[in-house]
Amino acid sequence: MSTSSQIRTVRTRFAPSPTGYLHLGGARTALYSWAFARHHGGQFILRIEDTDVERSTPEAVQAIMDGMHWLNLDYDEGPFFQMQRMDRYKAMIAKLLDQGDAYLCYCSTAELEQMREQQRQQGLRIRYDGRWRPEAGKALPTPPEGVNPVVRFKNPASGAVQWDDLVKGPISINNEELDDLIIARADGTPTYNFCVVVDDWEMQITHVIRGDDHINNTPRQINILRAIGGEQPVYGHLPMILGPDGEKLSKRHGAVSVIQYDELGFLPEAMINYLARLGWSHGDDELFSREQLVQWFDSSSLSKSAAQFDPEKLSWVNAHHMKQTDRALLANETQKRLNAIGLDSNAGPALAAVLDLVIERAATLVQLRDEAALFYREPSVNADELRAMLDEPTRLAMNEFAQGLNSLDWTVDNLSTHMKTVLKAHNLKMPKLAMPLRLMLTGITQTPSIDKVMALMGQSIVMQRIEAGLAL
Known part of the structure; x- marks a missing residue:
């Protein structure tokens, strides 16, 4: 970590794309970014990366916001929306074009496909061949009429991109392995990798904590950041979460919206506790509060290995947190669920007393409701x-x-x-x-x-x- 990064106030961000709900992997990324900022007395920023216009929806934005609210991951700034910052991105693209760090590429879709097919036949790595890249002494083709060009970033042709990853340690990728990334489409809209760089720089993000599926993006983003004169943040790439069978987490394993866990009867405090342990540890501590997480959270304890989702352990953690929850709050949560099935706790004994009796028999609020329901409905006797x-x-x-x-x-x-x-x-x-x-x-x-x-x-x-x- 650079000295300047140590001096600067810690600023982290969670930057989901609104193309679906907030799932467990995204929620864990948000949690770690939030906990890191809170631990260091810094700021946590929420940014919605909605440049994928075709797939982004208002419903997905709301689902993300609802998930963050349920988990009580409060943010200090935002939400910022990339589609509202188009002028800034276009100004920065113009700057790169002016200084020679970006160029216009007139390749048609057919040309690009022909290029890839030739590379496949020759056993070469599939990449843009740089035919429109300006070089000293190189004659460029004449721009075809009626073709709107894309803008490509002129990636350094030699050297390497290096960073000390918070999770994985030192990483180095040769620039020769990177081709010239498109940073603006033919219709002029900037692309994801470019917008991220501008946002992280202008929002003064010091630490980027995200999934390791972004590792391939990082060297490209670092090169763009250097070209626009920005200061490099500290990166940390988290391994994925696997299902109980060791395969990629899917809906059948529990890769659903975090809000659905509310419907299934899990407490947000339990979900925070459980998610925190999916890739981070503090000694042998399995059960802890939100406050303890903030106090203990240290990036040096982030795991390099993929975590495995375990529904039974989540239920165990939830059962613990239910017992620790204030009875009035627990009664309120249970009453809402009793009301949903047409039962009223006013028609029987005090709900808090009932919960004291049945709490040991339940691992979720739904189970707690079902146990308590015995006291508020007429029995159906066989x-x-x-x-x-x-x-x-x-x-x-x-x-x-x-x-x-x-x-x-x-x-x-x-x-x-x-x-x-x-x-x-x-x-x-x-x-x-x-x-x-x-x-x-x-x-x-x-x-x-x-x-x-x-x-x-x-x-x-x-x-x-x-x-x-x-x-x-």
């Missing part, structure tokens, strides 16, 4: 299943248990003691009474401790449902 459980000894014990509830002081301890007393009197094991009770009260046989369930449901509802169950 009569045949219940009758099979209520053999004569069990039915007698259940009747005695129900009668004793009338005068019981309604506490967990008293309910537990009463149940044990009835079981002992009838020489029965706990499941003989607990299983049909669960079915009568909730409609299912897998619930938290039945004495705690009854204590929360309340005396009148419990007695009413037991009476209904015995009548089946």
Whole structure:
């Protein structure tokens, strides 16, 4: 890292193309750029790279913004849109043309395809052959009439581009391997690689953290940056995220919009924790807060190896963060999901108390909702299943248990003691009474401790449902 980069205030950016949703890979890039800026007391900039007019959509822009908002990745400047900065790019292209670092190329599509075919036949690397590149003593063809030229950057013909990558270490690429990149299309619109360079320079970006699919772009961008007189930022290229099977992450693995993880019941704090560990570490720490991430985030701990997405570990991390979440906030998130399926927590016991009981049984907010729903809906009891459980000894014990509830002081301890007393009197094991009770009260046989369930449901509802169950 250069001395000037150390002195300058750290400024990072997240620069997605609005051609789709914010997926896990993009969200991780945004997170690392954000955490690096926050750790160093710098600024984090959001830039929308929308020069691909045919594929960019307002819906994709909104999806990116929604994802950033859900993850609470606040930015200090932006969002900047490249399509609103066309005048700046065109002015810089004119500057490069004037100083001889760019030139007009009149090759038609047919000529370029013929060029590539000849190179394929000769076993050569496919690249632009420089036929319109100005050189000392070289006679250029006469520009054809009626053809709008593209503008190509005159890449240095010799030497190498070198940078010390934050993630991968020193990288060097010979200029001979790079051809002359198109920086403006025939219709005059500048291309991605050129706009990125101008933006990073004018927005004073000091550190560029992005996926390693951009490594091939970096030497080209560094050469353009030098030509326009800009200061080179520090680059860091992150390995990709793989699916559980080691293949490229796809929709079947979970490569969906981060917003969909909200719908699946994951907390943003859990997603931040999990994404951070997909390529970065702080010792053996697996579980940490957003504040700890900012405090610890150091680029020296970024992994050179591809990370592997593990849905089970994400659920484990989420379960931890749910337990750490303020109960009022957790109740609010659960109530929204209960409302979505037509249930109202006001029609039953206090939701916070219910969550205390069922929290250990859930890894997502959706599972938490389903566990809590038992207390706010009428059970659908399978009569045949219940009758099979209520053999004569069990039915007698259940009747005695129900009668004793009338005068019981309604506490967990008293309910537990009463149940044990009835079981002992009838020489029965706990499941003989607990299983049909669960079915009568909730409609299912897998619930938290039945004495705690009854204590929360309340005396009148419990007695009413037991009476209904015995009548089946």
